[in-house]
Amino acid sequence: MRLSGAEIIIESLIQEGITTIFGYPGGVITDIYDHLEKSPIRHYLVRHEQGAVHMADGYARSSGKVGVCLVTSGPGATNTVTGIASAFMDSIPVVVFTGQVPTPLIGNDAFQEVDIVGITRPCTKHNYLVKKVEDLSRVIKEAFYLARSGRPGPVLVDLPKDVLQNKTEFKYPKKVEMRSYRPTYSAHAGQIEKAAAQILKARRPIIYAGGGVVSSRSSRELKTLAEGLTIPVTTTLMGLGAFPGRHPLWLGMLGMHGTYWANMSVAQCDLLIAVGARFDDRVTGKVDLFAPEAKIIHIDIDPTSIRKNVSVDIPIVGDCKDALSKLNQSLHKQEKSDWRKIRQPWLEQIQEWKKTHPLTYEQGKDEIKPQYVVEKLYEVTQGQAIIATEVGQNQMWAAQFYHFDRPNSFITSGGLGVMGYGFPAAIGAQVACPDRIVIDIAGDGSIQMNIQEMATAVANQVPVKIAILNNGYLGMVRQFQELFYEKRYAQTFLKGNPDFVKLAEAYGAAGLRAERPEEVVPVIEKALSIKGPVIMDFVVCPEECVAPMVPAGKGMTEMLLV
Amino acid sequence: MENNHEQKHTISALVDNEPGVLNRVTGLFSGRGFNIESLCVAETMDPLVSRITLVTRGNNQIIEQITKQLNKLVNVIKVMDFTDTEFVEREMALIKVRAEAQTRAEILRIVDIFRCKVVDVSPQFYTIEVTGNDSKITAILGLLNHLGIKEIARTGAIAMARSKKEISLKKEKIVFIEMPEEATQKTGYRP
Numbered sequence: 222m223r224l225s226g227a228e229i230i231i232e233s234l235i236q237e238g239i240t241t242i243f244g245y246p247g248g249v250i251t252d253i254y255d256h257l258e259k260s261p262i263r264h265y266l267v268r269h270e271q272g273a274v275h276m277a278d279g280y281a282r283s284s285g286k287v288g289v290c291l292v293t294s295g296p297g298a299t300n301t302v303t304g305i306a307s308a309f310m311d312s313i314p315v316v317v318f319t320g321q322v323p324t325p326l327i328g329n330d331a332f333q334e335v336d337i338v339g340i341t342r343p344c345t346k347h348n349y350l351v352k353k354v355e356d357l358s359r360v361i362k363e364a365f366y367l368a369r370s371g372r373p374g375p376v377l378v379d380l381p382k383d384v385l386q387n388k389t390e391f392k393y394p395k396k397v398e399m400r401s402y403r404p405t406y407s408a409h410a411g412q413i414e415k416a417a418a419q420i421l422k423a424r425r426p427i428i429y430a431g432g433g434v435v436s437s438r439s440s441r442e443l444k445t446l447a448e449g450l451t452i453p454v455t456t457t458l459m460g461l462g463a464f465p466g467r468h469p470l471w472l473g474m475l476g477m478h479g480t481y482w483a484n485m486s487v488a489q490c491d492l493l494i495a496v497g498a499r500f501d502d503r504v505t506g507k508v509d510l511f512a513p514e515a516k517i518i519h520i521d522i523d524p525t526s527i528r529k530n531v532s533v534d535i536p537i538v539g540d541c542k543d544a545l546s547k548l549n550q551s552l553h554k555q556e557k558s559d560w561r562k563i564r565q566p567w568l569e570q571i572q573e574w575k576k577t578h579p580l581t582y583e584q585g586k587d588e589i590k591p592q593y594v595v596e597k598l599y600e601v602t603q604g605q606a607i608i609a610t611e612v613g614q615n616q617m618w619a620a621q622f623y624h625f626d627r628p629n630s631f632i633t634s635g636g637l638g639v640m641g642y643g644f645p646a647a648i649g650a651q652v653a654c655p656d657r658i659v660i661d662i663a664g665d666g667s668i669q670m671n672i673q674e675m676a677t678a679v680a681n682q683v684p685v686k687i688a689i690l691n692n693g694y695l696g697m698v699r700q701f702q703e704l705f706y707e708k709r710y711a712q713t714f715l716k717g718n719p720d721f722v723k724l725a726e727a728y729g730a731a732g733l734r735a736e737r738p739e740e741v742v743p744v745i746e747k748a749l750s751i752k753g754p755v756i757m758d759f760v761v762c763p764e765e766c767v768a769p770m771v772p773a774g775k776g777m778t779e780m781l782l783v
Numbered sequence: 784m785e786n787n788h789e790q791k792h793t794i795s796a797l798v799d800n801e802p803g804v805l806n807r808v809t810g811l812f813s814g815r816g817f818n819i820e821s822l823c824v825a826e827t828m829d830p831l832v833s834r835i836t837l838v839t840r841g842n843n844q845i846i847e848q849i850t851k852q853l854n855k856l857v858n859v860i861k862v863m864d865f866t867d868t869e870f871v872e873r874e875m876a877l878i879k880v881r882a883e884a885q886t887r888a889e890i891l892r893i894v895d896i897f898r899c900k901v902v903d904v905s906p907q908f909y910t911i912e913v914t915g916n917d918s919k920i921t922a923i924l925g926l927l928n929h930l931g932i933k934e935i936a937r938t939g940a941i942a943m944a945r946s947k948k949e950i951s952l953k954k955e956k957i958v959f960i961e962m963p964e965e966a967t968q969k970t971g972y973r974p
């Protein structure tokens with residue numbers, strides 16, 4: 222069958238099982254749109270290309286499928302960069318198609334020409350400029366394979382206009398042939414045995430799990446390991462939901478705004494089992510003081526993650542699911558011990574830390590505390606919602622007070638920390654999971670960074686709910702200024718915020734406001750009863766701080782309990 | 784981390800012979816703050832493959848990161864760090880040196896001692912071609928310098944393992960990876 226490049230793209234997407242695309246048209250990709258319109262693929266017209274990538278990202282995180290977006294050349298392409306960089310940092314499988322000027326014009330500073338492959342080289346897993354229509358189907362096949370295999374990540378495919386118009390014989394390849402790319406899935410048996418022996422010896426072990434457990438779908442294996450040997454579990458921000466948030470062995474999140482007892486457990490453990498995590502500086506603080514007494518086992522599919530920031534005693538390269546199930550098998554064969562009894566002193570010590578320094582806040586009569594809003598969201602949704610967040614205090618409170626029960630339910634820009642991520646990501650998640658409640662826990666600053674996507678939500682009847690924790694400040698930066706800059710609030714007061722209720726209404730969505738504590742639950746309930754998108758504007762205490770907090774560069778036990 | 788002892792390493796990588804691949808490699812070095820002391824690239828016997836040889840410096844942990852990060856690049860097929868193995872390393876330099884009547888004999892003597900060649904002669908200059916390792920080239924430059932070097936051009940190092948160890952693609956079968964039905968829809972594909 223002879224098809225044009227544009228037709229090949231649509232056909233290839235169909236063969237990949239793609240049902241949904243987020244995008245924005247422009248001159249050079251009009252051919253694709255012309256054919257897309259006739260195809261069964263559903264296209265969501267965004268209002269800014271950054272939104273399209275975040276939507277594809279939220280779609281991928283909530284469903285485990287690859288997210289796809291399509292944008293034009295030049296400014297369309299550059300607008301995707303933040304979204305791509307965020308997906309890259311968080312290892313999210315997204316394929317981004319960008320238009321490009323015709324091949325004879327490349328390099329001539331043509332209208333809307335930009336070297337997007339050059340620009341995104343350091344923030345994609347891989348990228349392609351397709352120069353011949355004959356290469357197109359192979360490149361698309363490889364792009365999807367790269368995006369979702371190994372350590373997942375974004376892949377960009379740049380499509381010159383003439384490549385879209387030229388014709389060639391189309392046959393979608395069945396196989397990927399790449400001699401230079403072979404991720405290691407299978408964990409080395411010898412290393413597994415070493416790890417098992419170390420685990421059996423440990424008296425104060427903990428598991429430190431990250432986003433890798435979510436993307437490899439190995440929560441069940443993680444739970445088996447934790448329960449089998451009574452090992453407490455902490456996760457990173459990216460790992461939330463990988464272990465049930467109400468489990469007796471759950472320590473809460475670790476790191477800069479982690480729980481006191483999680484950080485103390487890391488500081489005093491004798492064995493740290495890192496699974497699908499990368500020892501980010503927000504997690505380790507000062508590296509020398511991170512788990513100083515512990516032997517470290519590190520399971521990760523990406524060899525570069527291992528020994529990048531800390532030295533590791535037992536490295537295990539492989540898929541978390543494979544490694545954890547082999548580890549469980551090996552441990553299962555060993556002699557049974559009464560692990561509950563053996564762990565008792567360790568668990569009691571942790572309980573002690575938890576009792577003396579719990580996560581708390583005081584909800585008074587007049588002002589709404591932001592933590593209270595998150596807690597009520599948790600209660601009203603019975604912990605079953607998909608929660609997206611923006612960046613800042615809102616993100617940390619969501620992480621601390623919404624006790625995630627299952628994976629693929631917490632959607633946040635962890636590595637890059639992109640304000641404006643949450644709302645479009647929530648739209649993507651809602652598109653992927655139409656039967657679930659999806660809430661973006663937002664800050665009043667962040668929500669304004671991609672608010673234009675309200676039009677996308679309204680036009681497509683995507684019933685995302687936004688809960689703005691409206692403190693009138695760029696709260697997280699204000700907190701830094703309060704603690705480390707003697708309360709000099711330089712440029713963090715958000716003078717000129719819009720009336721968010723009216724803003725919602727202007728878009729044809731619903732807007733609700735709560736100004737007093739007793740209004741919080743009714744507003745949430747009302748919002749959930751509305752079919753379309755809703756903004757809930759919670760006017761909260763302006764100077765609340767996220768606690769505990771480890772100042773950047775300090776050891777993880779040097780927590781400020783503000 | 785342990786071992787902060789910095790050492791020079793010569794690393795070879797076989798890469799896809801495609802536009803942009805060198806940029807991926809150098810971008811990796813600049814983006815992650817690794818340094819490159821020299822770099823050489825040329826096609827191999829297989830026109831689809833190029834060989835990059837680079838010299839870098841770092842402690843064990845950094846070198847480990849460099850080789851892992853190189854391996855992670857999708858276009859990199861194979862990486863080998865020659866340090867601590869038996870290997871031959873060569874660089875080449877072209878040196879244009881002032882050749883006056885009274886210095887010609889000395890230049891030729893140096894050329895003889897270093898077993899290099901005069902490859903171009905003009906009334907005032909000799910152009911000398913020298914190959915060897917870094918220290919040999921540095922040494923001859925030192926000797927010729929006071930005779931008046933006009934210009935030099937130096938390559939980076941290229942390297943090859945002695946006898947047994949080889950960095951070739953013979954053993955590297957191309958693998959055909961079949962995607963299971965389910966994996967086409969999900970992340971974390973597992974064979």
Ligand SMILES: Cc1ncc(C[n+]2csc(CCOP(=O)(O)OP(=O)(O)O)c2C)c(N)n1
Pocket residue numbers: 611612613614615616638639640641663664665666667668690692694695696697698
């Ligand atoms: C795009 C972007 N710009 C700047 C920042 C730096 N930053 C981090 S948190 C924050 C404040 C966020 O304010 P808001 O959205 O109101 O959330 P709050 O902390 O008040 O909950 C800023 C400016 C960022 N993370 N992302």
Ligand SMILES: [Mg+2]
Pocket residue numbers: 664665666690691692693694695696
């Ligand atoms: Mg705010």
